[in-house]
Amino acid sequence: MTLIMCDSMKADLAICRARQTNRDLETTFMEVQWEVTIELGKTLAETTDLVFVGTKRVNIEEEDGGVCGICLEDMEKGKKVK
Numbered sequence: 001m002t003l004i005m006c007d008s009m010k011a012d013l014a015i016c017r018a019r020q021t022n023r024d025l026e027t028t029f030m031e032v033q034w035e036v037t038i039e040l041g042k043t044l045a046e047t048t049d050l051v052f053v054g055t056k057r058v059n060i061e062e063e064d065g066g067v068c069g070i071c072l073e074d075m076e077k078g079k080k081v082k
Contacts, residue, residue, distance in 0.1 A: 010036060 014029035021028070 006036075 010032050011029065014025060014032045017023070017032065018025045018028040
């Protein structure tokens with residue numbers, strides 16, 4: 001339901017802008033979609049960093065540090081990881 005409302009709002013905005021600027025609706029709608037995507041990306045970029053709030057760095061003390069379960073990179077002795 002929310003996606004339908006969002007699409008409807010984007011279409012309404014595109015129609016309004018197309019009328020105001022005498023531009024074709026298809027191009028204006030694509031611009032509106034692009035703007036919404038950019039703003040959503042900015043919002044997600046700000047909030048995904050919060051996932052790591054409260055995590056702490058640890059020192060790998062074993063000779064064979066193993067592999068990170070998240071990024072799958074090798075962990076080496078003496079290296080700090082999160």
